[in-house]
Amino acid sequence: MLTVQLIRENPEFVVKRLAIKNFDAKEAVEKIIALDEKRIAIQKDLNAKQSEINSLSKEIGALFAQKKVEEANAAKEKTGELKEAIKNLDQEMTDVASQLQKELVLLPNLPAEIVPAGKNADDNVVVKSQEGVAPMESNLLCHWDLAEKYNLIDFELGNKLTGAGFPVYVGVGAKLQRALISFFLDRATAAGYKEYQPPIMVNEASGFGTGQLPDKEGQMYYVGMDNLYLIPTAEVPVTNIFRDVIVKESDFPIKCTAYTPCFRREAGSYGKDVRGLNRLHQFDKVEIVRIEHPERSYQALDEMVAHVESLVQALGLTYRIVRLCGGDMSFTSALTYDFEVFSAGQKRWLEVSSVSNFETFQANRLKLRYKDEKTKKTVLAHTLNGSALALPRIEASILENYQTADGIKVPDVLVPYMGGLTIIK
RNA sequence: GGAGAAGUGGCAGAGUGGUCGAUUGCAACGGUCUUGAAAACCGUCGUACCGCAAGGUACCGGGGGUUCGAAUCCCUCCUUCUCCGCCA
Numbered sequence: 001m002l003t004v005q006l007i008r009e010n011p012e013f014v015v016k017r018l019a020i021k022n023f024d025a026k027e028a029v030e031k032i033i034a035l036d037e038k039r040i041a042i043q044k045d046l047n048a049k050q051s052e053i054n055s056l057s058k059e060i061g062a063l064f065a066q067k068k069v070e071e072a073n074a075a076k077e078k079t080g081e082l083k084e085a086i087k088n089l090d091q092e093m094t095d096v097a098s099q100l101q102k103e104l105v106l107l108p109n110l111p112a113e114i115v116p117a118g119k120n121a122d123d124n125v126v127v128k129s130q131e132g133v134a135p136m137e138s139n140l141l142c143h144w145d146l147a148e149k150y151n152l153i154d155f156e157l158g159n160k161l162t163g164a165g166f167p168v169y170v171g172v173g174a175k176l177q178r179a180l181i182s183f184f185l186d187r188a189t190a191a192g193y194k195e196y197q198p199p200i201m202v203n204e205a206s207g208f209g210t211g212q213l214p215d216k217e218g219q220m221y222y223v224g225m226d227n228l229y230l231i232p233t234a235e236v237p238v239t240n241i242f243r244d245v246i247v248k249e250s251d252f253p254i255k256c257t258a259y260t261p262c263f264r265r266e267a268g269s270y271g272k273d274v275r276g277l278n279r280l281h282q283f284d285k286v287e288i289v290r291i292e293h294p295e296r297s298y299q300a301l302d303e304m305v306a307h308v309e310s311l312v313q314a315l316g317l318t319y320r321i322v323r324l325c326g327g328d329m330s331f332t333s334a335l336t337y338d339f340e341v342f343s344a345g346q347k348r349w350l351e352v353s354s355v356s357n358f359e360t361f362q363a364n365r366l367k368l369r370y371k372d373e374k375t376k377k378t379v380l381a382h383t384l385n386g387s388a389l390a391l392p393r394i395e396a397s398i399l400e401n402y403q404t405a406d407g408i409k410v411p412d413v414l415v416p417y418m419g420g421l422t423i424i425k
Numbered sequence: 426g427g428a429g430a431a432g433u434g435g436c437a438g439a440g441u442g443g444u445c446g447a448u449u450g451c452a453a454c455g456g457u458c459u460u461g462a463a464a465a466c467c468g469u470c471g472u473a474c475c476g477c478a479a480g481g482u483a484c485c486g487g488g489g490g491u492u493c494g495a496a497u498c499c500c501u502c503c504u505u506c507u508c509c510g511c512c513a
Contacts, residue, residue: 039474040474040475043474043475043482044475044476044481044482046475046482046483047474047475047481047482047483048481048482050481050482050483051481051482053493053494054481054482054494056493056494057443057493057494058443058444058494059493060443060493060494061443061444061493061494062443062444064443064493065443072493073493075493076493077493078493079493079494080493083493246471246472378472378473
């Protein structure tokens with residue numbers, strides 16, 4: 001959520017920046033400014049009347065103490081009208097505040113200066129690409145065929161138990177999941193990220209804090225009986241650890257990591273995008289989250305990108321890093337880098353990580369601030385997060401890229417996590 | 426799930442209808458003292474909104490109510506603790 005102060009002070013700037021996300025904010029900005037002015041006017045009036053009633057109450061107290069009951073009763077009458085007026089103003093205030101909130105919540109985050117304009121994924125900018133291991137064979141199988149051939153994943157069984165998009169990992173396939181989770185967590189903790197194991201259901205306040213609610217309500221599974229949501233990413237519970245928190249400036253950098261299952265309804269997806277492991281309703285992911293000083297958040301973003309890069313490199317995958325254009329960015333992000341790995345069987349790029357700086361957008365919703373040691377002011381912090389990494393597409397890419405006539409080679413870094421297994425037969 | 430108790434500032438802990446945004450202690454920060462440190466002493470020490478400022482307003486788990494006036498009384502929800510039940 002953008003701050004009212006920003007909108008009030010730089011309305012043209014806000015409109016101009018949001019145009020890069022293909023969002024026309026002109027009307028909303030005008031409305032917000034008008035509502036804010038109204039809010040301030042009501043507040044002034046309300047404050048004056050409350051002040052008056054407060055001093056009257058004190059007088060009445062004094063009069064009663066002096067046993068001047070007559071005068072006290074006269075003063076009481078005066079408070080009557082004031083109370084009525086305050087009641088009305090209170091109502092107005094509530095209305096205006098909720099209208100203002102409603103408008104504010106609809107505005108996406110401003111894209112950073114270097115975000116390229118563009119409509120969709122075609123306009124993203126590839127900032128780096130690097131070759132990894134390349135399969136020798138010419139008749140390459142896709143991972144869903146490999147998974148069946150080597151008994152690693154049972155998609156049909158998942159259909160039976162739950163439905164489409166909920167695969168069952170079996171035997172060595174299950175072990176490979178566990179290996180990847182451990183490998184990613186070990187790398188993250190070695191890089192200074194503190195490990196958490198958060199709840200995988202969250203309440204409404206948490207969903208709002210990171211921006212999933214109310215905008216993307218349809219993307220999360222909802223457990224109505226208890227009014228809870230299944231998390232679409234560990235970003236939600238982990239970032240919300242810092243909801244309503246004022247950290248010390250010396251606490252920075254705050255670095256967290258967590259492995260969680262993730263649940264996404266993915267309404268509206270179809271075709272080759274959802275085949276095999278490409279898009280699931282439940283998947284595993286290790287997430288890294290950072291809370292940063294505003295002056296250092298972009299440096300932190302670079303560090304996170306470097307961390308994720310070290311993971312795909314260690315796994316020997318062919319990858320590229322793209323900077324998302326305005327039209328492809330999420331509602332909440334100011335700058336996002338996506339990692340895509342090449343999947344040799346499908347011959348396509350698969351997104352395996354998204355690393356973003358949200359600047360103060362989430363912090364404002366979360367009321368996550370730090371105390372500035374020089375000015376003694378409380379200031380909104382910056383939040384960032386990134387997948388490090390999401391498992392299914394990594395697994396798809398490993399299966400497809402490491403396939404040989406004799407089986408699937410286990411990437412060297414995973415061998416210790418696989419109990420010494422070097423080839424899956 | 427049932428019964429009881431409790432939720433106050435970073436922590437501890439006063440306050441049961443009026444000048445209480447809240448005594449006090451600890452922690453923290455600034456200073457005096459000291460070669461340095463500790464101790465001692467002095468000062469600062471919640472958040473938000475309005476205001477150039479002085480200052481004003483709101484907030485004592487959340488919401489609602491009673492009252493001229495609520496941290497204090499009432500209702501309700503949430504959370505924590507104790508006991509019972511159930512259970513991985």
